[in-house]
Amino acid sequence: MNIGILTFHFSDNYGAALQAYALRRWLTEQGHHASFIDYRPAHIEQGGRLTLPTSPARIKANLKVVYLAVSSFLHQHFGHRDQKDKFVRFREQFLGVHPKATPSENEASLAAAQACDLIVAGSDQIWSPSQHFGFDPNYFLAFAQSFPARKISYAASFGRDQVSAAEAAQLPPLLHHFDAISVREASGVALVERATGHRPANVPDPTLLLGNYAELTERTPPEPQDPYLFCYGLRSPDNIRQTAELVARQLGCPILSPHNPHRRWVEIGQTVYPDPAEWVALIKNARFVVTNSFHGTVFSLLFKKPFIVAGLTGDKAVANARAIHLLRAVGLESRFAASFSAQRTEALMATPIDWAAVDQRLADLRRAGNEFLSGQLKAVTP
Numbered sequence: 001m002n003i004g005i006l007t008f009h010f011s012d013n014y015g016a017a018l019q020a021y022a023l024r025r026w027l028t029e030q031g032h033h034a035s036f037i038d039y040r041p042a043h044i045e046q047g048g049r050l051t052l053p054t055s056p057a058r059i060k061a062n063l064k065v066v067y068l069a070v071s072s073f074l075h076q077h078f079g080h081r082d083q084k085d086k087f088v089r090f091r092e093q094f095l096g097v098h099p100k101a102t103p104s105e106n107e108a109s110l111a112a113a114q115a116c117d118l119i120v121a122g123s124d125q126i127w128s129p130s131q132h133f134g135f136d137p138n139y140f141l142a143f144a145q146s147f148p149a150r151k152i153s154y155a156a157s158f159g160r161d162q163v164s165a166a167e168a169a170q171l172p173p174l175l176h177h178f179d180a181i182s183v184r185e186a187s188g189v190a191l192v193e194r195a196t197g198h199r200p201a202n203v204p205d206p207t208l209l210l211g212n213y214a215e216l217t218e219r220t221p222p223e224p225q226d227p228y229l230f231c232y233g234l235r236s237p238d239n240i241r242q243t244a245e246l247v248a249r250q251l252g253c254p255i256l257s258p259h260n261p262h263r264r265w266v267e268i269g270q271t272v273y274p275d276p277a278e279w280v281a282l283i284k285n286a287r288f289v290v291t292n293s294f295h296g297t298v299f300s301l302l303f304k305k306p307f308i309v310a311g312l313t314g315d316k317a318v319a320n321a322r323a324i325h326l327l328r329a330v331g332l333e334s335r336f337a338a339s340f341s342a343q344r345t346e347a348l349m350a351t352p353i354d355w356a357a358v359d360q361r362l363a364d365l366r367r368a369g370n371e372f373l374s375g376q377l378k379a380v381t382p
Helices: 014-029 056-078 081-095 103-115 165-175 186-196 240-251 276-284 294-302 314-329 342-350 355-379
Strands: 002-006 033-036 118-121 150-153 229-232 255-258 270-272 288-291 307-310
Touching: 002 014, 002 103, 014 033, 014 081, 014 276, 014 294, 081 276, 150 355, 165 186, 186 314, 229 240, 229 276, 240 255, 240 288, 240 307, 240 342, 255 276, 276 294, 288 294, 294 307, 294 314, 294 355, 307 342
Parallel strands: 002 033, 002 118, 118 150, 229 255, 229 288, 255 270, 288 307
Antiparallel strands: none
């Protein structure tokens, strides 16, 4: 079977790269040919187009476009060259995609999906409405509505618990292209059910479908011999910095923190520059993990690492929902710390994790994902 996957496979982001890798690998392990629909819209990372500033909302949207454009320019021309090259090589080796993307190539990539038997709107926050662009209809497979392929979503995420009334009103026509829908968070189930009148499947992120990442970890350079704390922080240093520094002091070990091209704060600990495979290995071999990232949480669970999820604070706290949903699903919501507290941090360090119980819940999640995807593969008309 020829399967096309549409997701954020092109981003220099560890979670985006790894969820893409995991979904493609699961499908190929079932004996199918799976490849990425190489759609790389400018609005995702480069800002896209400015609009007439006719309202406060439009002004804010334009500011976001400018911010993304400047960030993309700085990353492209002044970012860490070795790390950028590592992401390119990872995508070539493990995702089967190569550098490219002009608007005409984007259109050609979408059109080529006519040859697919099944099209999967993949995981990650592909249904998150951005401030400057809103929903992208292509991630709802609008471009493929006339294609003969079966069209499904797998673990798609809205990236938040709620959308605005105006955004909710757009969802019914966007979602009607699908033959089957599955979402990653329970909040996404409610959003889709209200929009379509049908309850979608609730399935885990693709990274949880795989139980073995040896293909990645065994090809990486030797890890540091001395114990270290791995700190993976996104969006803000608040809470996570204090938490990581306290844990490191208690354990008497250094902090290793991967470079974040969007960081606008002083680094936490020692900066390292891994590719996605090396990032996985750094978590696998860490003594402790402190993160505010969904995928940092995922791999802490998969490798049975003692960890704390240091929640984002202020207006960024809405992004905590994804990690909280996952922790709740495996019975570890107590590992989430909404704000820094030395007493709570020390208590979490002293509290062992019942990994047998976690593994059972992870197996249940994996089973739900396997059953959904297997059913969709069987439903494809030869």
